[in-house]
Amino acid sequence: MELYNLKKNEQRVSFAQAVKLGLGDEQGLFFPSYIPQLGNVDELLEQDFVTRSVNILTALLGDELGNDTVETMVRNAFNFPLAVQPVRDGVYALELTHGPTLAFKDFGARFLAQCLNHLCKDEKATILTATSGDTGAAVAHAFYGLDNVNVAVLYPKGKISVLQEKLFCTLGGNISTYSVNGRFDDCQQLVKDAFDDLELKQAISLNSANSINIARLLAQICYFFEAVAKIPAAERKEVVVSVPSGNFGDLTAGMLAKAMGLPIKRFIAATNLNDTVPRYLATGEWSPEPTVATRSNAMDVSAPNNWPRIEELLKVKFWDKSLITGVKVDEAQTEAGLKDLYAIDYLCEPHGAIASYALNNSLQAGETGVFLCTAHPSKFQESVEEVLDIHITLPKALADVADKEILSKDIEIDFSELRGHLMAI
Missing domain, CATH: 3.40.50.1100 (Rossmann fold)
Structure with missing residues (x-):
């Protein structure tokens, strides 16, 4: 796999070099020179998550690392569950909260x-x-x-x-x-x-x-395929994915999944009060403001590092920026999102609630919605308990360190x- 530096295009590296370097010259991000198009997406969607992930990452890395090596790495890394839960008619939650540290x-x-x-x-x-x-x-x-x-x-x-x-x-x-x-x-x-x-x-x-x-980013591609795979086939034609967005790695991974052939109609970039990207999509002006502290602290980012990769994807795939809908969700709306989900017996946390709220206010007739749940509610125990007036029992991973x-x-x-x-x- 060859990658190039977005700030210094002549710097070309292998995947191994990109992983070891992290950043390129002039603090540039590495971006793949070629994004493989998967020709068997329908077949992939019938596979289990780990098998499918092996096939996706082998298409990206097998030529450099070898198919057997990629399979071993994937099976060792993805040894915990994830889930796609129906929340309401035509809306699903992709739960990425069941790993060792309860987060995507x-x-x-x-x-x-x-x-x-x-x-x-x-x-x-x-x-x-x-x-x-x-x-x-x-x-x-x-x-x-x-x-x-x-x-x-x-x-x-x-x-x-x-x-x-x-x-x-x-x-x-x-x-x-x-x-x-x-x-x-x-x-x-x-x-x-x-x-x-x-x-x-x-x-x-x-x-x-x-x-x-880049290694982290490529791994995240895999669970977007799982989200679509768990949606009934009849609902896959108009899939809209709402991503709680801070540093924009998740949205980048979702767009790479689309570039590889995953049928996603459009994305919602749901931010909190740190709304640099929604403002940019609306006005064309990139103007980060001082970071504001919010309940959704993992998204308290004013200058998202991954945005240049999204710009590059839009350019190389000839996609219009309308592929991404930017939505700012304020603190009152975040709390409303939490309460709305809890009212239908779905316990969430601020980041997932932002994605859900933005989805509800953007989804159009005939579309199927997926929102990402990126952390377990117990990781934001104080905030969730305050908003919902409930008590959360800590899972073992958190109880052991409390x-x-x-x-x-x-x-x-x-x-x-x-x-x-x-x-x-």
Whole structure:
């Protein structure tokens, strides 16, 4: 698989190189030179999730890694369930919340871990990632205990839920966590600064596990196929997928799935108050504003890193921007979305509720809707309990860490300070 750098097109790399580098020169994202068109989509939709995922990722990576290697990595990574639940007539919830850390990031993080474990072998590597909530836990658990990989996770202090924090900041060992006195966008910038420091990058074999890493993105393609596969065949002609959007990796993966042949009519980019993309789609002006803290903190992103990939997809596939409907959902509407779902006996959390609310207000006659549920409601226990006036019993994954000590170090938005910590790992 060949990929090119969106900021420096002449930089061409293999999949293995892209995974190890994370970012290209000038902080450019890697993008596939060729997107295979699957000719047997109807047959694929009849397969089980893991078998289908093996076939999808083999079409992308088999020529470079070998079919048997891809199959082994997929089966090791996707060893937990997912579900598609009917919520109301013509509307389905894609539940990506049944993995080890109860969030959709488990799919990409575990596949990336398998890739690096295969590609790096005896080499020592350092994973640096920023999280607005769920990425940190998924990455930390995916790499925890691996002898040849150290992990450093940055997150905005006081801007993720306590249970989210405890899920990955209590591990220790080869996992180091840093509470940054700033916003998620500041954490992302620190990661970019680290990748621009060639001396640091070489000294600690720096890599990234954010959705900027192509391995994570390719893994996420697979569950969009599952969403369509579980919809009755008669309802597949006009499928609309609503994606709760922060850094826009999920939407990018969904559009790659469409590019490979998955029958999706259009997408809804559902954001919270951090509505850079809906405003851009409406006006054509890219104007990120200061990040606003919301109940849906994993989406508190004003400058989404993956948007250049979406722009590239629109260009290479000759798709119009009308393929994407941008919808901003404010805090009152988020709460309304939670209550509306709970009223029909579906317990959700703020991010999924935003996707559901946006879908309900955009779905047209004859269309079938799917909205992504990206985290378990218990990860946002305090918020969900407050809005719905209920008590949530914690699943084992969270109950086991609820009383553990947080091991994070507090740092400022200061690259030199972060650099010192990374060199000391």
